Amino acid sequence: HVQLVESGGGSVQAGGSLRLSCVASGRIDDSYRMGWFRQAPGKEREAVAAVWHRGAIITSYVDTVKGRFTISRDNNPDTLYLRMNSLKPEDTAMYYCAADPTYGGVWSRPDEYTYWGQGTQVTVS
Numbered sequence: 001h002v003q004l005v006e007s008g009g010g011s012v013q014a015g016g017s018l019r020l021s022c023v024a025s026g027r028i029d030d031s032y033r034m035g036w037f038r039q040a041p042g043k044e045r046e047a048v049a050a051v052w053h054r055g056a057i058i059t060s061y062v063d064t065v066k067g068r069f070t071i072s073r074d075n076n077p078d079t080l081y082l083r084m085n086s087l088k089p090e091d092t093a094m095y096y097c098a099a100d101p102t103y104g105g106v107w108s109r110p111d112e113y114t115y116w117g118q119g120t121q122v123t124v125s
Contacts, residue, residue: 001026001027002024002025002026002027002028002032002099002114002115003024003025003026003115004022004023004024004097004098004099004115004116004117005022005023005025005117005118006020006021006022006095006096006097006117006118006119006120007020007021007022007023007120008020008021008120009095009120009121009122010121010122010123011123011124011125012087012122012123012124012125013124013125014087014088014089014124014125015086015087016087016124017083017084017085017086017087018084018087018122019081019082019083019084020036020081020082020084020095020097020120020122021079021080021081022034022036022079022080022081022082022097022117023077023078023079024077024078024079024080024097024099025077025078028078028099028115030053030075031053031101031103032052032099032100032101033050033051033052033099033100033102033103033107033112033113034050034051034052034073034080034097034098034099035047035048035049035050035051035071035097035098035099035107035113036048036049036050036071036080036082036095036096036097036098037095037096037098037110037113038091038093038094038095038096038122039093039094039096039119040092040093040094043093045096045110046062046108047062047107047108047109047110048061048062048065048069048071048082048095049061049062049065049069049071049082050071050107050108051071051072051073051080052103052107053103054103057073059071060107060108062108064090065084065091068084068085068086068087069082069083069084069085070082070083070085071083080097082095084122087122087124088124089124089125090124091122091124092122092123092124092125093121093122094119094120094121094122095119095120095121095122096116096117096118096119097116097117098110098113098115098116098117099113099114099115100112100113100114100115101114
């Protein structure tokens with residue numbers, strides 16, 4: 001079993017920055033794909049970014065955050081980060097960390113991930 005705990009959310013003004021963290025524990029290793037998703041009130045959960053190993057480190061982003069957000073992962077302890085710059089009001093959402101032991105399929109589909117954190121709120125005004 002894998003546990004994921006997010007932190008780092010908050011309220012910022014448009015143009016500001018935040019860094020989200022997700023500490024992973026349990027039976028997780030470098031082979032897991034990890035990602036960030038977000039969900040705004042009344043909207044479906046959507047992908048933000050993901051990272052995984054396949055010979056090299058691979059990162060992917062949705063178009064709306066490319067150039068503004070950076071995903072990264074450290075191994076000791078196993079922590080996933082999301083650096084968010086130039087935040088916009090439309091980035092307001094609950095942000096979730098997710099992990100899965102496989103890297104096949106479509107990285108941006110929530111149903112491709114087995115483990116989820118509780119979320120951390122980001123509000124941009």
